[in-house]
Amino acid sequence: MDLTLVDLPTEVVRTDRLVLRPYRPDDADAVHRACQDADIQRWTMVPSPYTEADAVEFVTRTTVDARAEGRALTTAVEADGMFVGAAGLHFTPGPLGPAVGYWVAPWARGHGYAAEAAHALAEWGLGLGAPRVHLTADVRNAASQVAAQRAGFTREGVVRSCLDYRDGTRGDAVLFGRLPED
Numbered sequence: 001m002d003l004t005l006v007d008l009p010t011e012v013v014r015t016d017r018l019v020l021r022p023y024r025p026d027d028a029d030a031v032h033r034a035c036q037d038a039d040i041q042r043w044t045m046v047p048s049p050y051t052e053a054d055a056v057e058f059v060t061r062t063t064v065d066a067r068a069e070g071r072a073l074t075t076a077v078e079a080d081g082m083f084v085g086a087a088g089l090h091f092t093p094g095p096l097g098p099a100v101g102y103w104v105a106p107w108a109r110g111h112g113y114a115a116e117a118a119h120a121l122a123e124w125g126l127g128l129g130a131p132r133v134h135l136t137a138d139v140r141n142a143a144s145q146v147a148a149q150r151a152g153f154t155r156e157g158v159v160r161s162c163l164d165y166r167d168g169t170r171g172d173a174v175l176f177g178r179l180p181e182d
């Protein structure tokens with residue numbers, strides 16, 4: 001994937017309904033409210049409990065540094081000018097290609113936003129020459145698997161024991177991939 005012509009700190013990706021943009025300090029409140037959600041805490045690696053300080057750190061440092069250091073296109077997802085969730089393309093080294101991740105705030109679910117954002121980030125990475133992009137979802141996370149398939153990803157298999165839960169146990173994930181010709 002060739003990022004030489006991309007200004008990662010400011011890059012914005014647009015879809016029919018969504019704007020995927022850099023985080024701003026004033027996203028902290030919405031991020032904090034969204035991350036109280038049990039499903040986000042269950043299926044993602046966010047801190048638990050999730051404090052206001054965690055949200056401030058996420059919107060002002062974690063996501064900003066990832067862009068500045070060329071590690072990921074981290075995006076706040078907006079619909080109609082409102083924050084509705086988080087989506088990112090992480091430039092993980094290795095044969096699977098960049099990884100798409102997402103969560104949608106509980107108040108914005110059921111509109112296909114996760115699929116639309118994941119589709120756009122995959123197109124963005126493939127458009128810059130990535131030979132493939134991938135996504136993993138817990139085998140029990142049915143909503144995420146629906147979103148991945150709607151985003152044009154193909155179910156490629158199950159990766160056993162690749163998930164590291166907070167309680168020290170491990171779990172299996174479905175691996176999805178998307179190629180330029182998909």
Ligand SMILES: CC(C)(COP(=O)(O)OP(=O)(O)OC[C@H]1O[C@@H](n2cnc3c(N)ncnc32)[C@H](O)[C@@H]1OP(=O)(O)O)[C@@H](O)C(=O)NCCC(=O)NCCS
Nearest residue numbers: 039040043103104109110111112113114137142143144146
């Ligand atoms: C997964 C998630 C991102 C989906 O966001 P979304 O924008 O609501 O996605 P969609 O609108 O495309 O909806 C997903 C579909 O899954 C369906 N779904 C939800 N829960 C489901 C379940 N338990 N079993 C089967 N399908 C389910 C929804 O009904 C919807 O299908 P529909 O439109 O036919 O009703 C959101 O639920 C979320 O943020 N979950 C917590 C964090 C998370 O799991 N992130 C992904 C980690 S891999």
